Amino acid sequence: MKYFYIQTLVLILHIILSSAQEGPNASPVSAIFAFGDSVIDSGNNNFLSSLAKSNYWPYGVDFIQGPTGRFCNGNTVIDLLGEKLAMPYLPAFANPMAVGTRIMNGVNYASAGAGILDATGRHWGDRFSLSQQVLNFERTLDDIRSSMGARNMSIYLQKSIAFMSFGSNDYINNYLMPSLYDSSLKYKPPEFANFLLNRYARQILALYNVGLRKFFIAGIPPIGCIPNQRATAQSGRCADSVNQMLGTFNEGLRTLVLQLNANHPTGIFVYFNSYAVMGDILNNPTNYGFSVIDRACCGLGQITCLPSTMPCPNRNEYLFWDAYHTTEAANAILAHRAFTGPSSDCYPINFQQLAFI
Template identity: 45%
Template sequence: MYVFGDSLVDNGNNNYLNAQAKANFYPYGIDFYQGPTGRFTNGKTIIDFLSESLGLPYLPPFANPFNTDRDIMYGVNYASAAGGILEESGQALGERFSFSLQARNFGITKRQLQNHMNETDLQQYLTKALVVVILGSNDYVNNYLNPTYPSQSKFKPENYADIVINQYTKQIQALYDQGLRLFFLAGVGPIGCTPSQKTVARLPADKCVTFSNDVVQMFNIRLKTLVDQFNVTHPNATFSFGDTFQALTDILAHPAQFGLTELERACCGVGRNNAEKMCLPLLIPCLNRNQYAFWDAFHPTEAVHRLLALAAFNGPKSYSHPFNLKEIVEMAKVQI
């Protein structure tokens, strides 16, 4: 499995970059068996849960200089906190791997694999590899919706969504051209419901920032359309859209059903709702972490990561279109 993403699934890449966006300190990782690794949550991420469901080891972060050729045989995680689809997204937070850089980094991994396989075997190996892309949040939080960026004054929301999806399309095509064939492309979640956005807007517990949610949905609609187009134009590959927005909206609408009691406050942070500043080193987090939806001002807890992984892996069509991950993997076994 090859993972391309941002801080939602970064598992340590930014530790090796000159980046402001890092999570390699306590209390991040308080519930993870290795402690703080660079994951932006208290425990496992959606990718860790998916790895378990697929029978894979936890993936190594690409930037770890100690990775061996053996470490990368089951896949690699290229995700980078503050990284976006557009090059400039997240630039105020220092070094990060944008989508195009992550795609380029996959090329480095492919060259490493060529040392151990002939071209035919490598081709077969890559056609069976699952690609998970979780990107787009920073193109809004750390670009379009951020007043320090000029994007909102330059582009209407629908025009901006077109620009983002055009760049996204190029990178997916580039990964396809490298030989990858099984793609699960996750949309952006309801970022207007994060503690950070709600606290800035001073909204009551049951309300979210409508404008933020509306603009990311413009991207999501285009991504779902792209999946349908690619399934027609690339018949030897499989593309699926993961509706993170719908899955998380349903979780937040029915918290008791999922064992959650706190949707407004972050488990770790500073200020109103623990959401005015990020989780800082050595802060004492909440104790009942499995009941909180959000770990910090932006990122979900392990409990919510687990629910999102379930939705992606074997959830209904309302969460994965046209296939969930389990179906993609089963179809690939039959085809190959």
């Protein structure tokens, strides 16, 4: 409780100082660096994400200036969190225009089909796995370092946030595909979860060791309830067996965050309980304005809503945009809970508090 009050006072003080000294649109963070998969993919980071860019006006107009989501009908969670901090949309790492001053506010390394494991999503072709995304981040640092001194670089990284969203693909596009991957034959679900967490921890520490100090790490949502898994279950209901697999991973990720905070006091690591937040929406859809939670706006089986497909007209009433991804309306709720949520959503602090530390 004492920690909460201290963080609240720090938050209020920073808001006052920012407003007085830098103006109403000033951001409290230097940059946001996003690591993940198609949930926050900005396009350009692999062939699939570039192909899937939405052509439904006003979305998909510009990789740099417009909403970056390529697997939803507009803004992704990271877009919306950036807006709340007066940050510009993050350019994709592989975008040729992502150079110079365009990368100073951050970069999006997320790649469709990517996972914690290098093998995850290989059937989709080119993609940047977590380990490659970390290497890509180090390449970005080389570019930024050339324009500022070592001391300024250290301060810059300390005021930056790493947003990380991994794990879903390691199940959907690996463990749950025994015809293509042998992971389910080699590991029982708890063993696979621990295998993922060990690999995840190494890469988080790699980012910490190059200077990042603020980490916002999302757990895996109940992917057994996405339209793709409902169809696989052939019952129209959530695939409970899939959701049950995620317990060990999410509990382990929260424990990892506790350990990282204890062992690295100069950093702050936050766990976002996306499973509980999405579960709340699924259990109480009308409270959030949703009337359809078991079907996609673009049909049950589609990977994404391609330009040749006519989406549903009432998108704000749909939880899912396609067979795998949430709509912008859902992303807005997730972003709000990440930004201002209590400790049951974000532990030990929320995204807003993390930004102002």
